[in-house]
Amino acid sequence: MNIILGLIGDAERVMITSHENPDGDAIGSMLALGLGIEQTGKEVVYYNKDGVPETLRFLPHSERVVNSLDAVEGTFDLVFAVDCTGTDRAGSEFEDFLKTGRCGKVVIMDHHQTNNSSADFHLLDPHSSSTGIIVYSVLKRLPVEITRDIADNIYTTIIGDTGSFRYSNTNPDTFRVAAELVECGADPARISEALFENEPLRKLKLISLALPTLEVSGDNKLASVYVDKGMFDLSGARREDTEGIVNIPRSIKGVEVAVFFREEAGNDHSLWKVSFRSKGQVDVAKIAESFGGGGHYRAAGCSLAGDLGEVKKRIFESLREVLP
Amino acid sequence: MNIILGLIGDAERVMITSHENPDGDAIGSMLALGLGIEQTGKEVVYYNKDGVPETLRFLPHSERVVNSLDAVEGTFDLVFAVDCTGTDRAGSEFEDFLKTGRCGKVVIMDHHQTNNSSADFHLLDPHSSSTGIIVYSVLKRLPVEITRDIADNIYTTIIGDTGSFRYSNTNPDTFRVAAELVECGADPARISEALFENEPLRKLKLISLALPTLEVSGDNKLASVYVDKGMFDLSGARREDTEGIVNIPRSIKGVEVAVFFREEAGNDHSLWKVSFRSKGQVDVAKIAESFGGGGHYRAAGCSLAGDLGEVKKRIFESLREVLP
Numbered sequence: 178m179n180i181i182l183g184l185i186g187d188a189e190r191v192m193i194t195s196h197e198n199p200d201g202d203a204i205g206s207m208l209a210l211g212l213g214i215e216q217t218g219k220e221v222v223y224y225n226k227d228g229v230p231e232t233l234r235f236l237p238h239s240e241r242v243v244n245s246l247d248a249v250e251g252t253f254d255l256v257f258a259v260d261c262t263g264t265d266r267a268g269s270e271f272e273d274f275l276k277t278g279r280c281g282k283v284v285i286m287d288h289h290q291t292n293n294s295s296a297d298f299h300l301l302d303p304h305s306s307s308t309g310i311i312v313y314s315v316l317k318r319l320p321v322e323i324t325r326d327i328a329d330n331i332y333t334t335i336i337g338d339t340g341s342f343r344y345s346n347t348n349p350d351t352f353r354v355a356a357e358l359v360e361c362g363a364d365p366a367r368i369s370e371a372l373f374e375n376e377p378l379r380k381l382k383l384i385s386l387a388l389p390t391l392e393v394s395g396d397n398k399l400a401s402v403y404v405d406k407g408m409f410d411l412s413g414a415r416r417e418d419t420e421g422i423v424n425i426p427r428s429i430k431g432v433e434v435a436v437f438f439r440e441e442a443g444n445d446h447s448l449w450k451v452s453f454r455s456k457g458q459v460d461v462a463k464i465a466e467s468f469g470g471g472g473h474y475r476a477a478g479c480s481l482a483g484d485l486g487e488v489k490k491r492i493f494e495s496l497r498e499v500l501p
Numbered sequence: 502m503n504i505i506l507g508l509i510g511d512a513e514r515v516m517i518t519s520h521e522n523p524d525g526d527a528i529g530s531m532l533a534l535g536l537g538i539e540q541t542g543k544e545v546v547y548y549n550k551d552g553v554p555e556t557l558r559f560l561p562h563s564e565r566v567v568n569s570l571d572a573v574e575g576t577f578d579l580v581f582a583v584d585c586t587g588t589d590r591a592g593s594e595f596e597d598f599l600k601t602g603r604c605g606k607v608v609i610m611d612h613h614q615t616n617n618s619s620a621d622f623h624l625l626d627p628h629s630s631s632t633g634i635i636v637y638s639v640l641k642r643l644p645v646e647i648t649r650d651i652a653d654n655i656y657t658t659i660i661g662d663t664g665s666f667r668y669s670n671t672n673p674d675t676f677r678v679a680a681e682l683v684e685c686g687a688d689p690a691r692i693s694e695a696l697f698e699n700e701p702l703r704k705l706k707l708i709s710l711a712l713p714t715l716e717v718s719g720d721n722k723l724a725s726v727y728v729d730k731g732m733f734d735l736s737g738a739r740r741e742d743t744e745g746i747v748n749i750p751r752s753i754k755g756v757e758v759a760v761f762f763r764e765e766a767g768n769d770h771s772l773w774k775v776s777f778r779s780k781g782q783v784d785v786a787k788i789a790e791s792f793g794g795g796g797h798y799r800a801a802g803c804s805l806a807g808d809l810g811e812v813k814k815r816i817f818e819s820l821r822e823v824l825p
Binding site: 365366 | 675679684689699721
């Protein structure tokens with residue numbers, strides 16, 4: 178920690194980046210760290226390969242994040258890659274930039290359990306619920322005021338990575354930091370609203386059409402829902418609006434594996450994107466892999482051609498073999 | 502507070518009740534308070550008119566709650582009505598019981614903004630996110646250990662009444678108490694799964710019937726959903742299964758006030774329970790009060806007799822007057 182504080186103290190120009198396909202922890206950590214460092218009179222450039230997703234544009238100062246290094250000039254004494262298990266997670270443009278000789282020391286700040294130790298210095302704490310909490314501990318040791326903007330950004334990192342304090346990475350420190358951030362002006366209701374209560378009406382219409390397709394089998398351990406092209410047409414919903422629908426069958430008592438079938442666009446033949454969620458007893462990555470897809474133990478996906486009845490039959494048969 | 506502590510110290514037999522149609526705050530507060538008082542050597546009877554809903558039966562010692570006073574014998578030095586805006590909220594059987602002369606002092610513990618002051622003593626704190634937090638402050642002043650069972654119960658009151666730290670009643674104290682409870686053994690992930698990923702299938706069927714009733718008006722600032730008797734029959738769902746349905750219209754982007762209409766049981770005439778949720782610009786407690794109900798600024802409710810069209814018209818007219 179002291180080395181990192183010393184590096185910040187000595188630096189004049191700082192670059193901060195985070196992993197591609199950024200989430201709340203990636204963007205919130207970048208912004209909070211940079212806003213704090215700026216208070217000490219340094220210049221900060223914020224970079225993320227994919228920019229800030231629409232759902233996170235409510236974050237204070239998120240408009241400052243650039244998604245290209247083309248227009249970035251000069252050298253940097255200090256470069257941070259936050260919420261990254263390695264510098265490669267920030268994308269190839271950033272990795273190439275590191276090789277230009279325009280960067281001084283590179284520091285990774287991260288809370289993931291595994292880290293490939295690809296930087297000069299590492300500030301790692303797997304106990305922290307989010308990387309933002311590590312950023313907070315750094316800022317508290319600098320002559321920096323935790324402004325409302327900083328507090329909002331760090332609070333968002335926590336909400337995002339704990340699913341609003343629901344996941345098992347929620348610990349007493351998570352709550353203590355949250356308490357302090359709210360005292361500094363972070364607004365739990367406004368942030369939760371921005372993250373969770375901002376659904377387009379068309380998505381609700383789509384869910385309303387999808388819910389009657391709910392099917393439960395395998396001793397109630399298997400639940401599925403589907404959305405076909407007709408439902409997209411009827412609701413005006415987009416493919417991206419199906420985010421989170423798989424959590425509906427997952428919420429049912431006793432269900433071990435939830436499956437969501439989404440018919441893909443295109444007219445020549447029927448193609449279905451299949452998303453799996455497991456509550457922990459079934460490794461759905463294995464199932465997805467057996468159909469040419471992939472993912473994690475509890476969340477995975479694949480694509481199958483064919484009519485829905487056929488696709489469902491193949492998936493369900495495969496799942497029933499591994500259900501507890 | 503000191504009077505209440507004195508009353509607990511002097512009592513030998515204590516009855517604790519909470520409001521009808523109990524939620525997590527009602528049951529969790531009852532159990533936490535009682536389990537604490539039992540540690541000081543007193544006998545406690547737990548009563549709720551409607552018993553413990555299935556979704557809350559994971560709460561430690563919830564099996565001790567009785568839903569009838571018929572078999573309850575003897576007298577009580579001290580009676581608590583927790584999470585109640587008045588003793589009437591515990592139901593008529595309880596109100597009749599108070600008149601039998603078998604009860605000593607009656608104390609209300611509550612965090613609602615309005616309270617009809619119907620008891621002998623009141624411990625009210627609208628700043629507390631849940632009544633459970635008031636219970637916690639009482640237990641901390643008694644020679645009581647905050648066991649894991651007590652911590653789980655109080656933690657559940659917080660999760661329930663803040664929607665997992667999402668509502669505007671979430672404040673630094675909410676988080677500080679949560680931190681202490683987790684240190685005492687409360688398990689955020691287990692409780693969250695029990696509360697949010699444990700829905701009976703019949704509830705999903707009910708939601709599936711309710712969603713097509715989604716109605717958006719007032720420049721998309723007002724959204725409503727209803728559930729009538731027919732839907733309960735068709736889905737096999739119970740009244741308690743409607744918990745949280747009001748959050749569906751509330752989740753829509755731009756919606757300021759969400760309303761949920763639920764038809765009550767009974768055959769002689771139509772009666773509707775109306776739940777309001779505001780995103781912050783409208784004080785729905787005022788609206789609910791104008792119809793004889795009550796609640797908080799952002800979450801309130803009332804009951805209206807009449808057919809649905811009529812009830813909706815009255816409510817919507819009243820809301821449109823105050824919409825921004």
